[in-house]
Amino acid sequence: MEVTTRTVGDVTIVAIHGSLDSNTAPEAKPSLDAVGTSPARKVAVDFSGLDYVSSAGLRILLGLAKQLSAKGGALRTFGLNQSVREVFEISGFATILKAFPTEADALNGF
C-alpha cells in the first residue's frame, strides 16, 4: 500500500495504491490525516491503483470526509474498480464519497 499526494489547481489528489484493509489502513491514516488537517478543502481520491477496500479502509475515508466537511470542503473519488464500487454501494458510501469515472470527471466543476 502506498499513498501519494499531488495538486492540480486548487484540488489535492490523493492516490492510494495496493489495498486498504485492516493491515494497511493504519499505515494510510497519517497521510489522510495530514490532508484532512491541511488547508486543502477540495480533495479527490484516486483509486485507479486500488485493488480492494474493506471497512477498515472505509473508516479512514469517512474520517477524511468528516474533516473536510467540518471546514466546508468536499471529497470526491475516481477510478474505482468494480469490487471497490460494489463495497461503496453496499455500505452507502457511494452517496457520501461522490465517485467519478476519471480524474477529469472528478475535477470538472469541483
Added chain:
Amino acid sequence: MSAAFQMMIGSAPGEVAAVLDAFACFATPNRMPDAMRRDLLVVLDELLANVVMHGVGTQPNGQASVTVQLLPDAVTVAVADNGPPFDPLARAQPDTTLSVDERPIGGLGIYLVQRLVDDVQYARDAHHNVLTLTKRLPDGWSPDSEGAS
C-alpha cells in the same frame, strides 16, 4: 477439481495480512475471477479482524483456523476460533442511508460480509465459534475457461 488451503492465526500483528497474502497466492494459479478474489479478500479481512478483536485477541491462547475450499461451483470459507461465544450475525444492521456528518465510524464489516457472499452461517461448536460462508462462482466458470482471470 477442488483445491484448498488452511492456516492458523493468533493475535500477533500481521497474521491477518499473512492469510490475505496466502489467499491471493491461492486464488491466482486456481484462475479465480478477479471480482471473486477481491470480494473474498474483503470478506477475509472483515472476518479475521473481527475474530482477532472479539475472540483470539481476548485470551492468552487464542487462535483461529481459516479454511478456504475451491469447489467446482463455489468457494467456501470456514473460520473457527476458540474465543468466547460471539455471533457476529446477531448485530444490528448499520444505517447506510445517513449523511457524512451522521455516519458513525465502524459497524460495517459484518454487513459487508453478508452482502458479498451467498450464504453465511454461525454455529457455536465445542468451545469454538464457527462461521461458514459460501460464494458461488459465476455460471460456466472453470479453471480452464477463457476469461477465468
